[in-house]
Amino acid sequence: MKNIKLTVAYDGTNYHGFQEQRGTGLPTIQEVLETTLSKVAQSPIQIIGAGRTDAGVHAQGQVVNFRSDKWPVPTEKIHLALNTLLPEDIKIVRSEEVSLDFHARFSAKAKTYRYSIYHHRVMSPQHRLYCYHEPRLLTVQAMQEGCRYLLGTHDFKCFQAQGSPVKDTVRTILRAELVEEKPVIHLYLRGNGFLYNMVRIITGTLLNIGMGKIKPQEMEEIIASRKRTLAGTTVPPQGLCMMEVEY
């Protein structure tokens, strides 16, 4: 029996997310990967993903694993074999054999997400599928200041989509940083785990700070309140990219 870990990059534009959540007919990343792996293995393969990205969300470093007792391809050649079979918008970046107890989701120690904002009067057509467009004036310095209150271990219930069944909403944020590559502003968040829609709601809250609707230090009060209604809107999915999973 082998346990294989794959690092996967994808353009989420044409998929209904990593794992289908409701019956929609649109393909999912998981479906395409499982179909392709099963074809290579000539037996059904089921994968475990580190995180379930939503429709339109991208990945540069999603991690999946699968077990197989008759996997026919040498580990170092898996990415070559699979990439010729996979569509252009899903590619295997790395493949490695891991110990049998490795679990892409439960073994993860930290994840890094990036949210990208195209900050310019007119949206760039080439960025439209990978950035959120914000044409209004933003004070990046204030947003950077707001980021500081995210660091550390907090109850982040205010940043969880309403209706989520998750009860333990305490998470640790290890990095919260804005990196400007004008006219794009990237928000990097690294943490031991993320609640549903957490990165997108944090971005919406930071945009409120950037536009001067709230002060940077109000971030502290919003977190303490545990009230979703005090945080910002959930910004759209296409700006979000799963960058890395650490084990």
Added chain:
Amino acid sequence: MKNIKLTVAYDGTNYHGFQEQRGTGLPTIQEVLETTLSKVAQSPIQIIGAGRTDAGVHAQGQVVNFRSDKWPVPTEKIHLALNTLLPEDIKIVRSEEVSLDFHARFSAKAKTYRYSIYHHRVMSPQHRLYCYHEPRLLTVQAMQEGCRYLLGTHDFKCFQAQGSPVKDTVRTILRAELVEEKPVIHLYLRGNGFLYNMVRIITGTLLNIGMGKIKPQEMEEIIASRKRTLAGTTVPPQGLCMMEVEY
């Protein structure tokens, strides 16, 4: 009578180039712009483009102009009015009124193109529509050296697509520079004019240098030979972007 200059950005993926060259049924950038402008003007508008980009080629700074004696929108609001009507993959970046003798093509003094190479073992799904994938080893230093021979006024017949009717193949290259944003390598070319497929054939030739198939100084001999067969292949369109037109 007004003469209006528009700076246009587009994602060329879903278009058969700026101007249709053969009957294909696919839409062109020019068609979409003229249809939208004619709708706003409530009379037929014909545009002149600075350059005819091929199918799959992008633009951040294509320039077009059109004349109209009953144009109803104040110049400073044209981009707002048009961008709400245009599809997501074509946007007006800037609009200005210019003198009646301004001609987007004939008044152009210099143009800048960028060709982007994704230099990594595995292609990134998010870059697939905007970069050419080159997984082989490249010595960027040697390519940079090869660029030096492009500078100045030369007969660039070797870099013109075979069968092109253009007879005067002398052009002046003002900038030829590689800028690395790992893993992407951008080639910037600025010149007073470009022959058909010139940027894509120069890129193919520089890749031959990067892979060690030819030496940087052979660039000089290739140019002097005026032989298309000595230059590299025409790399695919999606890596090409029209960046700027100067007047």
